[in-house]
Amino acid sequence: MQNYQAPLDEMRFVIEHWLDARQDWERMPAFAEVDYSLAAQVLAEAARFAEERLAPLNAPGDRQGCRYEAGRVFAPDGFADAYKAYVEAGWPSLACAVESGGQGLPQLLNVGLLEMLYAANHAWAMYPGIAHGAYECLQQFASDGLRAEYLPGLVDGTCLPTMCLTESQAGSDVGLLRCRAELAEDGSYRLDGNKLFISGGEHDLTEDILHLVLARLPDAPPGTAGISLFLVPKRVDGLANGVICDGIEHKMGIKGSATCSLRFERAKGWLLGEPHKGLAAMFVMMNGARLHVGLQGLGHAEFAWQQARAYAGERRQMRAVPRPKDAVGAADVIAAHPAMQRILMTLKVQSQGMRMLGFWAAHLLDTAEHGVESAQRVEALALASVLTPLIKACFTDQGFQLASQALQVFGGYGYCSEYPIEQTLRDSRIAMIYEGTNEIQANDLLLRKLLPVGAPGAALLASQVRSECRRAEGTALQGRAEDLAVLLGEWERALQTLRQEQAEQPQRPYEAAVDLLHATASMLQGYAWLRAARVSRERGLVDEREASAQFFFRYLFPEAGHRIRLAMGDWKPGAFPQ
Known part of the structure; x- marks a missing residue:
């Protein structure tokens, strides 16, 4: 089977055409020197690292797993050397500010890098995966002295x-949570307690590890209002700091990622931000992590598509009957069979649509931070806030579902570990759970981002979709755009109904949240494909995007209406069995 190949052409299409990112970069002083040539060079180098250094370690790392010995954890063979090469190439600093020693490049390019890392070797990518979120957290909440150190x-x-x-x-x-922190005489704190499911809690990739720990101060009120955030290094002044790894989990997937149980015994740490407001500080890190977890789903979907396409094109089986007269290619490979063609097109269209939305979210974050106009920054942040839970939940759901469909292409061979799709299916499942389960993401999207009166997210999304529908008038996709416009109206009416019902039936939005999340995702995929087809047509690109858009609307888009009907159908209080 072929190894991972980074989809550079697809990434460049999204950046250069779907987003037309350069016109925004030119208006942002921070990115004024960034052009498509530089972006292509960065992505090409990232692809080389992912393909040549990480992908070959993926299956061996899964078979070997991590090793725990007397409080120490050792990653699979080759992981530490690959990380050393990653550091030497400067990848950790890609999107960090120049004044902090970084390269100051857009998050949009960092997202492209992360997609490749997760697709090539999800377990390895877990180690540096949250580094940029931690960087942003320290930038915003650490004291000058902690930032300097x-x-x-x-x-x-x-x-x-x-x-x-x-x-x-x-x-x-x-x-x-019960982990405790007490103020010491020198102004630092001493932490005691236990944490589990800590990715990269102990490993041999770096000498020091910076633990960002949620804990309670002695005067903390109960609940989330009493949580503070602390920076607790593995080592202080070169000595061990009371952070003990008690063991590692033996997991279904991502076995090369060390998932640790940690014990803090009078560990020295420092407060980040204000006392009892640690959750807000941690969310700076978590929101970035949720976007990155969504990219894990995209990476799995892309790799599953590549594997299924390659296998279907070489696996010989009974002839596909009947065959169109103008059909090309071998008739006795399974790629010629309509059932397999539908699976392959689903994999292709979903993964490409996910990339458009994921890269859009990253570009919105760049705009929210570096846009020149205040109104533009506010609007970009509002849109990115809506997209973040949707991307985390729907991308990871699709990463698993599409890996399962890809395995179907392999038949019984796909169930065997000799073929990488078996590992992809196992690795992809965890992303639906961590960084906030997908059900929690659905609640966040609906109850915090779409329903509140005055929240701009719903109106901004609707404006984007409605504008793209109008631009399809007179094209081959006009009928599809009309279908999307009808769905948009149903979606807006559903939100309005839920707002009205919420006052007397507070549980109502929670019961509709998952279906509304998936309906919103399908609606935005429709928006993405309408835009992709239009951009390709306007720029004279010779590609299959209009055909892909037609496939999406014919076979995948109807799910959106079904989801809205599920959310808004014959519901009554107590309809869910207890």
């Missing part, structure tokens, strides 16, 4: 961070 290591990659939230009794409900 610890930011350089995050920027140059010589240390890696963790996010220590979960405890045995406190998973999604972090308000139940």
Whole structure:
């Protein structure tokens, strides 16, 4: 089977045509020197690293897993050397500010890098995966002294961070956590408690690890209002700092990623931000992490598509009957069969549509931070805030579902570990759970981003979709655009109905949230494909995007209407069985 090949042409289409990013970069002083030539060079080098250094370690790392010995954890063979090469090439500093020692390049290019890392080797990419989020958290909440001491290591990659939230009794409900922190005479704090499911909590890739830990101060009120955030290094002044790894989990997938149980025994740490407001500080890191987890789903979908396409084109089986007269290619490979063609097109269209939306979110984050006009920054941030939970939930759901469909192409061989699709299916499943389960993302999208009166997200999304529908008038996709416009109206009416029902039936939005999330995702995929077809047509590109858009609307788009009907159908209080 072929190894991973980075989809550089597709990435460049999204950046150069679908987003037309350069016209925005030219108006942002921070990116005024960035052009498409530089962007292409960065992506090509990232592809070379992913294909040549990471992809060959993926299957061996899965078979070997991590090793735990007396409090120390060793990543699979080759992982540490690959990370050293990653640091030497300067990848950790890609999107960090120049004044902090970074390269100051757009998040849009960083997202392209991350997609490739996750597609090539999800387990390895877990180690540096949250580094940029930790960098942003320290930039915003650390004191000048802490920034001076610890930011350089995050920027140059010589240390890696963790996010220590979960405890045995406190998973999604972090308000139940018990880890304690007490003020010491020197102004630092001493932490005691236990954390579990900590990705990269101990490893041999870097000498130091920076733990960002949620804990309670002695005067903390109960619940989430009493949580503070602390920076706790693995080492202080070169000595061990009371952070003990008690073991690692033996998991279904991403076996090369060390998932650790940590014990803090009078560990020295420093407060980040204000007391009792640690959750808000941690969310700076978590929101970035949720976008990056969504990219894991995209990476799995892309790799599954590549594997299924290659296998279907070489696997010989009974002839496809009947065959169109103008059909090309071998008639006795399974790629000639309509059932397989539908799976392959679904994999292709979904992964490409996901990339458009994921890269759009990253470009919006760049605009929100560096846009010249205040109104533009506010609008971009509002749109990115809506897209973040949707991308995390729907991309990871699709990453798993599409990997499963790809495995179907392989038949019984796909169920065997000799073929990489088996590992892809296992690795992809965790992304639906961590960084906030997909059900929590659905609640966040609906109850915090779309329903509140005055929240701009719903109106901004509707404006984007409606504008693209109008631009399809007179084209081969006009009928599809009309279908999308009808769905948009149903979606807006559903939100209005939920707002009205919420006052008397507070549980109502929670019951509709998952279906509304998937309906919103399908609606935005329709928007993405209408835009892709239009841009290709206007710029004279010779590609298959109009045909892909037609496939999406014929076979995949109807799911959106079904989801809205599920959310808004014959519902009554108590309809869900207890």
